[in-house]
Amino acid sequence: MPERPAAADLVVEINGLSTRFGKAVVHENVSLSVRRGEIFALVGGSGCGKSTLLREVILLQAPAGGSIRVFGREVVGMSDEQALPLRRRWGVVFERGALFSSLTVTENVGMVLHEHTRLSPRLIDEIAAVKIALTGLPADAGPKYPNELSGGMRKRASLARALALDPELLFLDEPTAGLDPLSATGIDELVRSLRDALGLTIMMVTHDLDLLWRAADRVAVLGDGHILGVGTMTELSHLDDPLIHEYFYGPRGRAAREQAWKQKSTSPS
């Protein structure tokens, strides 16, 4: 195991977290930490509680027990008022975009700025246009409504909204779900380039093995309510846990891994 980083470098720390829905146990004693500046991915089979864990970190759902610290502050049991300063330091991209359907893309991004800053409408429109450009959307996407955009563009627009306040921490829920391979590859690159350019810390939940190989620095595998393993993709692929093994050595897992190796060997670095 690598040496433990200093507490100040941990952006998200989860300790002994448990979640129950009625009698069903979703998480039991889950502990995780996300370091500053890394792309951290949470993976696992469908219904294993990945998204629930993410929702607990961003204060949309309360866990049954345990502690979650974000930027060093305990968020479990925090009131909305106390959470506001924290919420302004993170951005969230939801699985289905969750763009406000009655607003254009520019207004979706600008709405956050109008709400939390006192900038002039003109500057807000310009900043929104900058964010839209940063996420790789064409300039003419700004005045469009969400239902006029394709799935991939909607994801990018949602990312632009999440970046509106220049957050330090970005949460992505299934950033490539429902996208064609080409758009999904675009998202991989976008996630990495944004992290590098803006110094973001990214915590994401995903199924997408290609995205994991290409973008994630560290990955945690969730299964049976526990963390089965944490590490880089290469480290995880050498673990013996049968569930992890199945995940990585299933037919799709193998293809993604081979693809990743091929890329590593051909890339100049």
Add this chain to the structure above:
Amino acid sequence: MDVVGIPKPGQVSGRVSALHPKWYAMMAAPIAELTIDREPATGTTACTARCTGLWTVHGIAELEGGIEALPWPRDGETVIDAAGISALDTSGAWLLHRTARMLAAQGRAVRIDGLRPEFDSLLQLIASRRVAPEAAVPPAPPGVLASVGRKAWADVLNVTGFLAFAGESFTALLRSILQPRRIRWRAILHNIESAGFEALPITGLLSFLMGIVIAYQGADQLQRFGANIFVADLVGIAMLRELSPLLTAIIVAGRSGSAYTAQIGTMKVTEEIDALRTVGVGPQELLVLPKMLALIVALPLLTVYTDVTGVLGGMLMARSQLGISFEVFFERLDAAIEMSTYLTGLCKAPIFAMIIALVGCYRGFETAGGADSVGRQTTISVVQSIFLVIVTDAVFSIVFNLLDL
């Protein structure tokens, strides 16, 4: 030059209001500042603009408005000294880039100096993106004549659209009758339960109260003529012939018509309607017909029920206000009410049911876009179905009058 204190000419400072003291306390100096130093005497020397503080989305709020008003020198080289910037995010970088671009556009040579390397790469990133030109000016609002024309045309389209929809629904109904196997009995029963049975308490209560009100108002007038007994005629005819069918239809339009629009509208937004079409199930058959058939059954039944509760209300009032016993009231009611009075009221109910179901479903299918549209269509649905119910009721009155019913 002193940067702290009251802004002097040639200096703008942005100071963020303490909306959330805890958050701002975390920053050393939550403001972005820009100062112009005028070099003494020698005109050839470049003018320096000094940037300091936090150039972040929260720090630049008050700075941005003042930048253009600063006394920038007319020409020559301008050096933006950015060494004092302690934090820069994309918004701050954009403002810096915009300022430099503005100066360059006015014919000055601009250089940005001393920016930290990590900030410089962010500035390069912002500068490299082609940002959409400022939003196009929205087209001027159309003139009065044009907007009247547009509105009228939209109404025409609405009417033809509704007629087309009603036609489609009836052909679907015919198909179903020819192939009774395709009628969705379960859905019909479910709709009868939700639109009919579950509406019993509210329709019954309101009609009961209506009966009370009519008898109470009538009692006052009738007493003056010593015609107390005619309260039975009043309540019976008013309720059975007009009020009970109308009242019930209005309540059902508000309760179930709106629900139909919201349900179908949401299904339209989430592409469930398209999904139905692709699996070869006609949305008319699955969504419209069961609702329409269920209402055609439920609304007349509800009307009979509200007839009873309405008369009950009137009867109770007649006894307490006019001293007419239940037996006397019944005797008079029997004499006053003909079968045709009862039937003219009841025969309107299926027509009202069709109007409510068709308008509710049509408005649902007209939904496009998102949540906003669902709300708008639901409003239109309730307003239109109540409007059409009342208009139809008026037409019925005229027709019955001509037929001497």
